[in-house]
Amino acid sequence: MKLTQENIDKIIKGDKRLISRTITYIENSEDDKHEILKALYKHTGKAYKIGITGPPGAGKSTITDCLISLLVKQGYKVGVIAVDPTSPYTGGALLGDRVRMTDSSLLENVFIRSMATRGSLGGLCKSVNDVCSILDASGKDFIILETVGVGQSELDVAKTADSTVVVLVPESGDSIQAMKAGLMEIADLFVINKADRQGADEIITGLKNMLHLRAPEKHSREIPVVKTIAASHKGIDDLLSEIVRHREYLETTGMMLKKKRAQIENEVIEIVETGLRKNFWTDRNRQILEQNIDKILDKNTDPYTLSETLFGL
Ligand SMILES: Nc1nc2c(ncn2[C@@H]2O[C@H](COP(=O)(O)OP(=O)(O)O)[C@@H](O)[C@H]2O)c(=O)[nH]1
Ligand SMILES: [Mg+2]
Structure with missing residues (x-):
């Protein structure tokens, strides 16, 4: 969904159908939802x-x-x-x-x-x-x-x-x-x-x-x-x-x-945490996890060390 200037203006004026459609789109967590929210934020x-x-x-x-x-x-x-x-x-x-x-x-x-x-x-x-x-x-x-x-x-x-x-x-x-x-x-x-x-x-x-x-x-x-x-x-x-x-x-x-400051802080933390959860488990990280499970089972390593490896610490 692309939010054109025309649609932004419509939302700002309170167009119910468009507000409703935009919310539905965002609730379904589409990848480009940040672009829409960014465009609206200054209003x-x-x-x-x-x-x-x-x-x-x-x-x-x-x-x-x-x-x-x-x-x-x-x-x-x-x-x-x-x-x-x-x-x-x-x-x-x-x-x-x-x-x-x-x-x-x-x-x-x-x-x-x-x-x-x-x-x-x-x-x-x-x-x-x-x-x-x-x-x-x-x-x-x-x-x-x-x-x-x-x-x-x-x-x-x-x-x-x-x-x-x-x-x-x-x-x-x-x-x-x-x-x-x-x-x-x-x-x-x-x-x-x-x-x-x-x-x-x-x-x-x-x-x-x-x-x-x-x-x-x-x-x-x-x-x-x-x-x-x-x-x-x-x-x-x-x-x-x-x-x-x-x-x-x-x-x-x-x-x-x-x-207001506390609300902003909380909002950013939430966006970051959502992003982390969504983006952390890349194919590569998944693979590292799976490759190490047996090693943990054999006590050759442990979950803490593996987590640190995943975090790149
Ligand atoms: N006796 C009485 N019943 C009420 C009052 N306000 C709400 N109710 C009833 O309580 C029930 C639950 O109300 P609702 O607003 O759905 O509660 P909610 O779950 O907190 O949203 C409904 O049947 C209402 O009609 C009240 O002031 N007095
Ligand atoms: Mg209720």
Whole structure:
């Protein structure tokens, strides 16, 4: 695929079909994807990235849907990347989210993309940064990244997002779970969704207590806890206000610049590691590996020495 100037202009203007085609192309990891991303990169930098993570069923998609309508009503352009667990039956992203988001996706200023995690549990897939860049270049003011919080994926979303929202529900044990999973450290704000259920106030109190127990010198900003009933669009205004406040906090304290630098660092490391994995096993290196297996078996050499040989050390 060759990205002509005409097509670049189309993407920048938000041409949905072309954005969609470009993302599909990049997801399939074609060899020349870097050329496309390079051409688009100078047009990025405007979008504010909101990560939404939390356990399955907490209401992340419902909240995302509410945020989309709120942002679009305010005249913003919104991109959404929903990373869903791979369905064991189809190997594709679960359909549920897409169906529910249909209303919003009809709106001209919204672009929604579901991505499968390709087998790994939760986890942001490798091309999320790439897709983010494409949506950013296409003039989106906000990009919402929805990911199921399973292990590593929360940490990944926190590395990519400007504001990380952790969604919990009143069910017992959730706040303790949050502590364990390291969610405390990555959350820029918490949402207690399904506040129509019993125990919402208790978990809010519990969570606030835990947040207060953290070392104050390390945390100059109080982490807000927002109560929502996303199913009936309640509390979403508050959530958006808190996101906006967090953004202002990052900008006024100079932390935004630090965050951007960290994001760039992380992105480069990821590109390099992907490249290494892809390019390291040349025919020659494969051959060296295979030729030495018997030697290792006979203890004439060992895996460490062979690795060093492969690295050319
Ligand atoms: N009672 C109640 N149910 C909700 C609320 N928000 C979402 N749900 C429901 O919870 C289920 C899971 O929501 P979903 O947004 O798909 O969760 P996700 O897996 O975190 O994306 C759906 O059936 C929603 O309708 C809420 O505030 N209260
Ligand atoms: Mg969802």
